[in-house]
Every structure is written in C-alpha cells, then in structure tokens.
Amino acid sequence: xxxxxxxxxxxxxxxxxxxxxxxxxxxxxxxxxxxxxxxxxxxxxxxxxxxxxxxxxxxxxxxxxxxxxxxxxxxxxxxxxxxxxxxxxxxxxxxxxxxxxxxxxxxxxxxxxxxxxxxxxxxxxxxxxxxxxxxxxxxxxxxxxxxxxxxxxxxxxxxxxxxxxxxxxxxxxxxxxxxxxxxxxxxxxxxxxxxxxx
Amino acid sequence: xxxxxxxxxxxxxxxxxxxxxxxxxxxxxxxxxxxxxxxxxxxxxxxxxxxxxxxxxxxxxxxxxxxxxxxxxxxxxxxxxxxxxxxxxxxxxxxxxxxxxxxxxxxxxxxxxxxxxxxxxxxxxxxxxxxxxxxxxxxxxxxxxxxxxxxxxxxxxxxxxxxxxxxxxxxxxxxxxxxxxxxxxxxxxxxxxxxxxxxxxxxxxxxxxxxxxxxxxxxxxxxxxxxxxxxxxxxxxxxxxxxxxxxxxxxxxxxxxxxxxxxxxxxxxxxxxxxxxxxxxxxxxxxxxxxxxxxxxxxxxxxxxxxxxxxxxxxxxxxxxxxxxxxxxxxxxxxxxxxxxxxxxxxxxx
Numbered sequence: 159x160x161x162x163x164x165x166x167x168x169x170x171x172x173x174x175x176x177x178x179x180x181x182x183x184x185x186x187x188x189x190x191x192x193x194x195x196x197x198x199x200x201x202x203x204x205x206x207x208x209x210x211x212x213x214x215x216x217x218x219x220x221x222x223x224x225x226x227x228x229x230x231x232x233x234x235x236x237x238x239x240x241x242x243x244x245x246x247x248x249x250x251x252x253x254x255x256x257x258x259x260x261x262x263x264x265x266x267x268x269x270x271x272x273x274x275x276x277x278x279x280x281x282x283x284x285x286x287x288x289x290x291x292x293x294x295x296x297x298x299x300x301x302x303x304x305x306x307x308x309x310x311x312x313x314x315x316x317x318x319x320x321x322x323x324x325x326x327x328x329x330x331x332x333x334x335x336x337x338x339x340x341x342x343x344x345x346x347x348x349x350x351x352x353x354x355x356x
Numbered sequence: 357x358x359x360x361x362x363x364x365x366x367x368x369x370x371x372x373x374x375x376x377x378x379x380x381x382x383x384x385x386x387x388x389x390x391x392x393x394x395x396x397x398x399x400x401x402x403x404x405x406x407x408x409x410x411x412x413x414x415x416x417x418x419x420x421x422x423x424x425x426x427x428x429x430x431x432x433x434x435x436x437x438x439x440x441x442x443x444x445x446x447x448x449x450x451x452x453x454x455x456x457x458x459x460x461x462x463x464x465x466x467x468x469x470x471x472x473x474x475x476x477x478x479x480x481x482x483x484x485x486x487x488x489x490x491x492x493x494x495x496x497x498x499x500x501x502x503x504x505x506x507x508x509x510x511x512x513x514x515x516x517x518x519x520x521x522x523x524x525x526x527x528x529x530x531x532x533x534x535x536x537x538x539x540x541x542x543x544x545x546x547x548x549x550x551x552x553x554x555x556x557x558x559x560x561x562x563x564x565x566x567x568x569x570x571x572x573x574x575x576x577x578x579x580x581x582x583x584x585x586x587x588x589x590x591x592x593x594x595x596x597x598x599x600x601x602x603x604x605x606x607x608x609x610x611x612x613x614x615x616x617x618x619x620x621x622x623x624x625x626x627x628x629x630x631x632x633x634x635x636x637x638x639x640x641x642x643x644x645x646x647x648x649x650x651x652x653x654x655x656x657x658x659x660x661x662x663x664x665x666x667x668x669x670x671x672x673x674x675x676x677x678x679x680x681x682x683x684x685x686x687x688x689x690x691x692x693x694x695x696x697x698x699x700x701x702x703x704x705x706x
Contacts, residue, residue, distance in 0.1 A: 182389045196373035205371055209381070212381050216381060217388055220388055284365070306360065307360050307367070
C-alpha cells in the first residue's frame with residue numbers, strides 16, 4: 159500500500175520523478191502519507207503543532223524533491239526524516255509535555271474519554287512511567303525509539319530517515335529501550351500477574 | 357506486552373488528524389506547485405546553519421567566528437597565521453584613517469540603498485543548484501525598520517532568476533523574466549531573518565545615524581541600544597555598523613577603530629574574499645566556529661564576511677536545537693559585497 163499510487167499504480171519514487179515535470183503530482187505523495195505523519199507528529203507534539211509540521215514537511219519535501227534518491231521506492235522514511243527534523247525544533251515543548259504526563263497522568267495529547275479513563279488506571283501508571291523515560295532520552299535516542307514504536311519504521315528505514323548508519327540506529331534503540339525498561343521498573347504495569355506479585 | 361507494545365498503546369490514543377488541517381496543508385502544497393516560485397531564498401537554510409550560528413555564538417558570548425579563505429571558496433593558508441591584537445588595532449587604525457577621508461554618502465527619503473552581493477555555501481547540503489547566487493537588494497531610505505525592501509533580484513547558479521518588486525502593497529514576482537505573481541502580498545517575515553541579507557545586521561536607520569564619531573563611545577552606544585534592536589554583542593554590533601550605509605565617514609572610522617579595541621580578535625593581513633579581492637581579515641574564533649570579516653584596508657568598507665564551523669557542537673546547551681547536528685566542521689558560507697550605493701528607483705543600479 160505504501161508505494162502503490164492511487165489510480166496509477168506508481169511507486170513513490172516514480173511519482174516524485176513525475177512531479178518534477180508536473181508539480182501537482184506531488185499531491186499524490188501528500189495523500190499517501192500526510193495522515194500518518196500527522197498522527198506521528200500529533201502523538202509527539204499535540205494536534206495543533208502537528209498541523210504545522212505536516213504542512214511544512216510537505217512543502218520542504220516538495221522543494222527538495224529534485225534531490226530525492228529515486229532508488230528508494232518508498233518516500234516514507236524520507237518524509238518521516240523531514241518531519242523529525244521539524245519536530246526537533248520543538249524539543250522543549252515535547253519534553254515539557256512528557257513531564258506533564260509523568261506528573262499528572264493526564265495525557266495532553268489525548269481527549270478525555272470516560273470509558274478509557276475508567277479502564278486506564280494501570281495504563282495511566284504505565285503512561286506516566288513511559289513519559290518519564292521519554293523525557294529523559296536524548297533527542298537522537300527518542301527519535302529512533304519513536305520512529306520504531308510510533309511510526310513503525312524498520313531499522314533500515316530509521317537509518318534512512320535520520321541519515322545515520324544502521325548500527326547507530328541499533329545502539330540508540332538499545333539505549334532508549336533500556337531507559338524505558340528501567341523507568342518501568344523492569345516490569346510491565348499492564349500485566350496483572352506482575353502487578354499482583356509486587 | 358513489552359516496552360514497545362506499551363509505547364504503542366500511547367500512540368493508539370492519538371486523535372485523528374483534522375480533515376480541515378489536512379485540506380489546508382494540501383492546498384498550500386498545490387499553491388506552491390502551481391506557482392513554481394522560489395519564495396524562500398535558499399540561503400535561509402544554509403545561511404542559518406552557519407551565518408546564524410555565528411551570530412548566535414557572538415550573541416551568547418561563546419565567541420564569534422571568522423574564517424578566511426585565501427582563494428575563492430578555498431581554505432585559508434594557515435601559514436598566514438593571525439598575529440596579535442596590537443596588529444589588529446594598527447591595521448584598523450589605518451583603515452579608519454582612510455574612512456575619515458572618504459566622501460560622505462547622501463540619501464533622502466524616496467531613494468534606495470542598493471547592495472549587490474555574491475553568496476556561496478561551503479560544503480553544501482542544500483542542493484548544488486542553490487549553493488551559489490548573486491543577490492541584489494534595494495532598501496528604502498529612511499525606513500523605520502532596518503532594511504525595508506523595495507526590490508530583490510536573485511540569480512541562482514543554475515540560471516534561474518527571481519525578482520520581486522514591492523510597490524506599496526502591490527508585489528510583482530518575476531521568474532526568469534516572466535511575471536508569475538502579481539498581487540497584494542505582505543513582506544514575509546523570513547526576509548527579515550535572513551542572516552545573509554546585509555540589512556539583517558543593521559540598526560534602524562535613525563538610530564544608526566546617531567552612532568558616535570569617537571571610537572571610545574561606540575561600545576557604550578551599542579550597549580545602550582534598546583532591547584529589540586540591541587545587537588546583543590559588541591562584535592555583532594560593530595559589524596552591523598560597518599555594514600550600515602547610513603554612517604558618515606567619521607562614524608564609520610569610529611566603528612572601525614572600536615573594532616580594533618575588542619578583545620580576542622586576530623588579524624590575517626592579506627585575506628581574499630570570494631570575489632577575489634584582497635583585504636584585511638579580522639578573525640574571531642570561538643573554537644567551535646570562526647568568523648572572518650574582510651575589510652578594505654584603505655577605507656574600512658566591508659568586502660565580505662565568511663563563517664565556518666571548525667568543530668562539531670560539543671556543548672549542546674550553547675546552540676539552539678535547530679542548528680545542532682547541522683554544523684559539521686568545514687561547512688560554512690561566505691558573502692562578498694560587490695557593489696553598494698544610493699539610487700533613485702528600484703530600476704536603477706549605481
């Protein structure tokens with residue numbers, strides 16, 4: 159689905175190449191990925207900032223499309239890389255948000271939902287611990303972890319998105335997950351058995 | 357459920373995107389696709405990475421940058437090692453003496469300050485087609501804000517020409533000679549933030565016109581500039597004065613001498629700017645980055661300004677996030693002022 163164009167069946171790379179002669183074709187790339195990049199940015203910074211990130215990311219991608227490596231059939235890692243660079247500019251806001259979640263247990267990104275709240279005592283505890291860990295991570299480690307966890311990118315795709323070697327992705331991910339596990343007390347707050355053993 | 361699965365539970369609560377927001381973003385993209393105009397000077401991206409980093413380094417007092425390039429775009433000959441600060445004072449005192457005898461420049465409201473510069477990115481990462489350009493600026497004389505533009509004219513190395521004329525509230529945009537936009541357009545704020553726009557270093561014209569005529573008073577004058585216009589550092593302020601066209605010969609001479617009195621500067625007596633002109637290089641090296649202000653040794657006119665990163669950022673708290681990771685050793689940018697003067701209209705060049 160990622161690389162199959164609606165209608166024409168072209169890969170992202172082919173669409174981007176086509177857009178050099180027919181700029182309006184770049185809207186196909188927008189239609190394919192804007193929603194998921196918005197969700198990723200919204201999870202990290204909240205919906206309002208995500209609106210700007212998506213708009214800016216696609217304008218930047220459009221301007222740089224002549225330099226797109228067309229051997230990469232999927233533009234997804236490239237776009238996530240651009241979005242991640244933009245998200246980096248809001249690092250302090252992001253960390254503040256995690257700290258707020260860690261303190262209060264209320265996720266600033268999520269709209270209040272009675273059913274969810276009723277069922278989320280453990281989830282809230284986990285969320286607070288996760289937020290504590292996310293706030294502690296370095297920017298690079300956080301990007302890596304969240305591109306894997308929230309954007310579902312593979313290691314190779316993360317390496318492409320962040321323009322780092324794959325070994326760096328693995329070491330960052332290892333470091334980030336160690337921090338997260340430590341924040342969780344090396345237990346799973348959502349696992350009733352583990353909770354009852356404590 | 358492992359730690360990644362737990363993280364994914366956080367993701368699942370994220371609200372879906374607003375369709376209105378996506379429609380707006382898509383519409384902006386299509387507008388851009390339709391216009392095919394480079395609204396954003398490419399220098400904003402490359403320029404910020406180095407020139408602005410230099411500015412920030414100056415502002416933060418971490419130091420300032422100055423790099424020298426002994427030939428156009430090439431690294432400086434390190435055998436021409438900077439000498440002591442006495443040498444800086446002597447060289448600038450000589451240049452100041454020349455500045456005092458230069459003819460005064462007169463301009464009145466309705467005229468334009470004209471600047472032409474060539475700009476070059478070193479170790480480019482903004483795309484080969486956008487690395488080198490020639491830029492011309494027509495600034496309105498007597499504007500309250502520094503650098504009110506009447507016209508810009510950019511010629512990119514790959515042949516494209518972008519020309520924007522602001523006439524009152526009307527804006528006419530030409531690309532390669534063809535009018536591609538003609539409408540009411542507010543002057544985008546990002547033009548004012550472009551660190552390679554000569555006016556980005558200016559004080560407001562009325563304020564600059566009151567700059568002292570004795571070197572001993574220059575630093576105090578700059579430190580007393582109100583917040584908002586305050587250059588934030590002595591070095592940045594003096595560089596801004598030297599770039600400013602409104603200064604009288606005596607004021608320019610005072611700024612030139614005052615520069616020589618700042619600490620931690622060094623001199624490269626024969627520095628060549630990217631246009632191939634020889635001048636004196638005044639170097640400020642923060643250890644992280646280096647800045648070279650190249651001045652005409654006989655008039656203290658600014659020939660060029662170059663910045664280069666000499667070390668990766670080691671203290672992440674000293675540089676804003678947006679620049680971190682973008683500053684690789686050896687990267688930088690350079691500009692040379694090719695022409696300046698006063699003209700009567702935006703169709704005129706000196």
